[in-house]
Amino acid sequence: MSVGPFDLDRRILALALARMADSLGNSFLIVVLPLYIASGSVAGGAFGLTEALVTGLILSVFGFLNSGVQPFAGRLSDTAGKRKVFIVLGLVVLTIANFAYSFAGDYVSLLLIRALQGIGVAFTVTATIALVNELATAETRGGNMGIFNTFRLVGFGTGPLIAGAVVSGGPYTLPIFGTLSGFDAAFYIAALGALVSAVVVTIFVSDADETDDTEATDTNDDGFGIAVLAHDDDHLLDPVFTLGVASLFMAIGIALFSTIQPEINARLDQGATLFGIEFAAFTAAQVLLQAPIGSASDRLGRRPFIVAGLLLLVPATLAQGFVVEPWQMVGAxxxxxxxGAMVFAPSLALAGDLATGGESGTKLSVLTMSFGLGTAIGPLASGYLIRYGLAAPFAAGAAAAAIGAVLVYTQVEETVALDRGPTAAPEAVGESSATESGASADD
Incomplete structure (x- = not known):
């Protein structure tokens, strides 16, 4: 079931392709929704808010609801012992929500559809990451996580570029659908992306050979299987929770950039094109390095990459508040x-190493939830802190990354033994006697 130099299960490749198509469609909406609201196509009251503020509310409700639902969705898929059905369910919900935007003519409808979209993504993301974890082997988990996230980033990065062209190129005259506005065309493409993903998963993906839903328990949880405190006397915090906090801090620092575009453009005396290049530089590095860094973490260990990545985030984030030339911002x-690439894939792999007894959905949802919250909090934080100067948001992000590095260094242990691969993790579900006997690294 493996292909390529990264020993990639074909089902993981299918999941990656489906996630790319889904991400491409969903990322359309980052560009399209603000333009749709500003076009005058939306009528009715705006809850007493300005157009800019209600647009921010509609965009943000997706991130907050998506992150809030993920622990519940992860726990449900653990309890059911099935992943595929939750992935397809979430993608079907996304298809319906994305299509429904074409009928939305008021702010209440947009808000409700955006909320439904967040719920659909929550079920899809948690079950997909859990299934990737269970299909990977202990020796290839980091590389598989890196490849999967690379495909997602390609879709997410390509979507906004295509969306602008689709909207501006309308209206379109089609034989069956008649005349479509640029906005309707964008909404239909987003729906088609989710639908294609659902079909790909239905046809080419199956659950792991064996998923144990009887041991999805945690001795220190709050009813949802998320531990906060460590289970031993050597640490204060649970390692997966610690990785979640570090992912939150990383995401906040990454998401500071977009909200304060006018101030950055004024400082660097640049236009939207250069800002777009600077924005894309981050994604380009992620696409290039996620897979090789994830694979390297399978051989060299997860923790060194995570700590080094968080430490590197400190100067890289801080520099963005002090650069004076566009090329310097591109470099930063x-x-x-x-x-970010050094942190993301190794963190998911390390959490996957620690997820045993059918806990993949719950454990990994801590990281995906934290990252989603960070991307929602970051823009709000930079929008508030910019009043203290351009350096203030980036200084706060750098400080958060430094705290994250200290937490991981002191609270998280390595799960990979350099002489024989991961020791704290079972092999892929159904492939390891360690899994079958209920062996656990952290409990």
Missing amino acids: RFVQGVA
Whole structure:
């Protein structure tokens, strides 16, 4: 079931392709929704808010609801012992939500559809990451996580570029659908992306050979299987929770950039094109390095990459508040992308190493939830802190990354033994006697 130099299960490749198509469609909406609201196509009251503020509310409700639902969705898939059904369910919900935007003519409808979209993504993301974890082997988990996230980033980065062209190129005259506005075309493409993903998963993906839903328990949880405190006397915090906090801090630092575009453009005396290049530099580094860094973590260990990445985030984030030339910002953003790649895939792999007894959905949802919250909090933080100067948001992000590095260094232990691969983790579900006997690294 493996292909390529990264020993990639074909089902993981199918999941990656499906996630790319889904991400491409969903990322359309980052560009399209603000333009749709500003076009005058939306009528009715705006809850007493300005157009800019209600647009921010509609965009943000997705991130907050998506992150809030993920622990519940992860726990449900653990309890059911099935992943595929939750992935397909979430993608079907996304298809319906994305299509429904074409009928939304008021702010209440947009808000409700955006909320439904967040719920659909929550079920899809948690079950998909859990299934990737269970299909990977202990020796290839980091590389598989890196490849999967690379495909997602390609879709997410390509979507906004295509969306602008689709909207501006309308209206379109089609034989069956008649005349479509640029906005309707964008919404239909987003729906089609989710639908294609659902079909790909239905046809080409199956659950892991064996998923144990009887041991998805945690001796220190709050009813949802998320531990906060460590289970031993040597540490204060649970390692997966610690990785979640570090992911939150990383995401906040990454997401500071977009909200304060006018101030950055004024400082660097640049236009939207150069800002777009600077924004894309981060994604480019992620696309180039996620897979090789994830694979390297399978051989060299997870923790060194995570700590080094968080430490590298400190100067890379801080520099963005002090650069004076566009090329310097491009460089800082690229280095920040390198740092993010060093943290993201190894963190998911380490959490996957620690997820035993059918806990993949719950454990890994801590990281995906934290990252989603960070991307929602970051823009709000930079929007508030910019009043203290351009350096203030980036200084706060750098400080958060430094705290994250200290937490991981002191609270998280390595799960990979350099002489024989991961020791704290079972092999892929159904492939290891360690899994079958209920062996656990952290409990």
